[in-house]
Amino acid sequence: MHKVKFLPDGNEVEVDDGTTIMEAAEKAGVFINSLCGGKGVCGKCRVQVSDGKVKADKHSIGFLSKDEVKDGYVLACQSKVDDNLEIVIPPESRLEAEQIVMEQPVVDYSQPEKVAVARVPSDPMTLFEPLVQKIFLELKEPSQEDNISDIERIIRELRKRTDYQSFETTLCCLQGLASNLRDNDWKVTATIAKHGDLWRILQIEPGDASNKNYGLAIDVGTTTVVAQLVDMKSGNVIGVAGSHNLQSHYGEDVISRMVFACGRERGLNPLHEAVIKNINNLIKTLTDEKGIDVEDITAVVAAGNTTMSHLLLSLIPCSIRFDPYVPTANIFPQIRARQVGININPEGVLETIADVASYVGGDIVAGILACGIADRPETGILIDVGTNGEIAIGNNDWMVCCSASAGPAFEGGGIKNGMRATRGAIERIIINNGEVKYTTIGKAKPRGICGSGLIDCIYEFARNGIIDHDGKFSLSTKNKRLIEKDGKAQFIVAHSQETENGEDLTISESDIGNLIRSKGAVFAAIKSLMDYVGLKFEDIETFFVAGGFGSYLDIPKAIGIGLLPDIDPKRIQFIGNSSLMGARIALLSSHGFERTIKIANSMTNIELSTYQPFMDEYVAAMFLPHTDRRLFPSVDY
């Protein structure tokens, strides 16, 4: 056994000889970046050995410069513990949880107690009917003339007190009921949960407990897991918490998670347990903070992509990955949350928002519910840009969707200095007269550039003539920030004296190429879906843009690089975490929840990977802003 101490946090752990540093970090509860899931092929998990010796080979120093190797850097996933160690995790290898993408900008979390149900077009407040409700009942004592059974007495009163007629009992609500009623002067609180067409009586509590009813809306993202704690009586959001998905230890994106789940025996279990641990940690944080008993949480609605839904419920995700892309299920049963280990009331329910297909998940379905396009006659679009770009078009009559592999560029992946929208990420950039101005998340020293910053970058490069329409640095550029390093042309966004790690933050031509491929894939997907349904951009009432770009997406700049179509920016609305918003609406409105199933069932999914028009559009979109400039008349660089 060796001791391994991780800096800067100081967490220490004892591990066996031969354990990788990555595994030791996992055990210590320390996050290390990993895009490839421990295969040694992404180079994102570099750490510095400040004390002790590791068992290193050539794989341990892949992707590292000679200077880095000299300074003791190794890849955490490829280096084995052979000694007591002290490991420094450099800023760029840290996964931090300071800033998790929440709903934007609909809800103001600075006054969470005043935040009612989302103020979005679908306006679920008009349909306020939480999935689980607590109803205080003052019952008439039985008499010879009125000696129906205890549970019938409760159901009779529930019928009077609600509009609901059909109730279903559970063993739990019956066990102990006789004493519960008689010891509490026939005053009890019934917890009822919508279950299909019925209301199921989950439990009977003594006295009036109707004020203690909480629910959780959870966005189970590939990267982050975000939970809102909701007062189910008022509909108010009373707390929100997020964390990085602990599954990241096993791979950064859904593909590497699936590879892990399917590649080894029982690989599914660690992934399932990781996300459950995430959720339970968030529950603990929220309940501790608000002084709430977990027993009073009676419902969870979770939305995630198809792989995340499967891993949440411990369903085998392996066939999602391969042609013909078949998931185990798209519609999930209501279960007791405890069945998968979620630590709420033992009878509390878990609803998982329905998926559409292997690559259009419940996060999109929840997003559609949130933005309300399935409720209105006007046609709308929802675009959710992550590693996959998912696009849905439709109205209350029809819905079509697709998914395009956009690559991880907008989440900072595949970009040397790219990073997620967390503390220290450059999120806005303006270049005027060769001078660069930027702002970072948390006003920290720059550590990298997140999605919105990268979009700004490309746009500002193009507008200032720093790059040409094909994304190559313009030979005529005389900007002093344009340097050559490691034999490649690079543009210094932040100088070494400004950055956290004391190195220049640069963007290379290959970074720009990755971003153009990403934006091209998203635009091509939008365009070919539009063509498929025979509509033009002007036919669309509102474009909703969701995703993890950061807290701020500059829409004109996103149009400027050809990511979004060239329409009036007022018709484009950035809504941040629409998956979370939709999950909350479903939690607070059983009609909303039912609508998610209808959306998932009625949506037509177009498989782009075998759809030739998409290929053509993709090639055409590999230009700034586009090969066909007529599509972007307002772009003037």
Add this chain to the structure above:
Amino acid sequence: MHKVKFLPDGNEVEVDDGTTIMEAAEKAGVFINSLCGGKGVCGKCRVQVSDGKVKADKHSIGFLSKDEVKDGYVLACQSKVDDNLEIVIPPESRLEAEQIVMEQPVVDYSQPEKVAVARVPSDPMTLFEPLVQKIFLELKEPSQEDNISDIERIIRELRKRTDYQSFETTLCCLQGLASNLRDNDWKVTATIAKHGDLWRILQIEPGDASNKNYGLAIDVGTTTVVAQLVDMKSGNVIGVAGSHNLQSHYGEDVISRMVFACGRERGLNPLHEAVIKNINNLIKTLTDEKGIDVEDITAVVAAGNTTMSHLLLSLIPCSIRFDPYVPTANIFPQIRARQVGININPEGVLETIADVASYVGGDIVAGILACGIADRPETGILIDVGTNGEIAIGNNDWMVCCSASAGPAFEGGGIKNGMRATRGAIERIIINNGEVKYTTIGKAKPRGICGSGLIDCIYEFARNGIIDHDGKFSLSTKNKRLIEKDGKAQFIVAHSQETENGEDLTISESDIGNLIRSKGAVFAAIKSLMDYVGLKFEDIETFFVAGGFGSYLDIPKAIGIGLLPDIDPKRIQFIGNSSLMGARIALLSSHGFERTIKIANSMTNIELSTYQPFMDEYVAAMFLPHTDRRLFPSVDY
């Protein structure tokens, strides 16, 4: 610690000082008779101490004669272990399981594999649709053109293969499904269970497992628990087993069980666990005997009186006992049988037949289903005679029922030499010219007289003028069997040289009085219910008589003593364990099961304890055959 050995079985157990012999017997798995539940007031649990010393006081020797005390007899419930002991359980204190009342005479168990669904008027074979079914599916492999989710593929095929449209999934059927399908060439067996209006998919098994689907019909009687193992594919009964209800340790009748459950802390648990142990023992017996895997048992339907239903599901039965007689529930939810510890397939379901009221239980509802009176326009009656006599009258349009406390006489209780219909019980008696002929169950030496034997006795006494119409021994009788013992007139049914314990088997005037009170209560209940609905006996098409009289009830003699109304005996059918039969019909016919809920919901229960006409009828019925002889024109003694 002391060793206690029980004879004749030889079971041995170690117990602490101060444990009662009854408790020790329970621990050793040895049955000792107990009517009062260990209160020392029934005297039924006498045992002989053949070696060692017990801590005995005056309570230990209550009910015992001087000779018995001299021979070392004590009451097991009142005597504490103080030494290593050897205890002989005399025949009359044993509870034996040789002969459990099964369905009579509808089904011939000598060829169980040929026994189809009950051949009773309701003819459920026309509605054969087991509550749980296994359906073998050969699925089309997914393709790009047909890439619905795995579970949708299964549901699509189930819709084709059955008439059912609505299916519900469970977490269990989804977990592992993807591998299950792909590893088995898309050939799997789905287990589906009727759940309300839907069919719930419980599990998916590899390959064709449709031949391995078994169900259990269980009659949870206060005295005995009987289970039938049914092949759910063919509907055939393939095995049957019964045992005494282990709850007998805590009291013989429902009242003493309720007293036990409600009198001490956690008294409910031992009673619940006892009946679950009963059921699991029967399951083990049946599956061992037939070489069946318990995992292949997917459904249980249990019928019992209201108290038994409550104890089965671990519901508090305490308010059943007192005015206004309110149970926790009459309609029970479908649950997983494992939720209450029943050892079948973990996803297998338990349906508990609905009760009507506190003293008209699921056993009667099942009985009504079995005899089919709720399915026909003609009015019928079902009478179930146990400690309580339950009576239901009606047809497919209406149903009325009541319950009368008949006392335990017909089950051998309150009768000095009365016993249940087990081995050694005299079940038929004929007296001609002062000579007694009798037959016993199992052709064993007489140990006592069971219900049918007691009815014969009274009838033969009356017919031969041995007793008068008021049940007193006739002063003119010169039968040499009429003797005086302990200052009381007694009639010797079997002489000491014929009996197992070597003592005369006698019937006293007080025994006859108890039997007259019992038959009077039953007849009065029938008569007042008839009057309540305004019908005469001739309006009734068929009288179904169920109950634990033994394997044979002589119907003309039952009429002869005024227990049953004086109608053509052909219209009276003895159907034995109709509760078990009804449970099996419900198991094999979801329509039948649904009908039990309708029966329970639509039945009007008349509370006789506060119904004056019943009191008047009861007084009038305390005569042989009846005070109003015009009601029994065919009775000629």
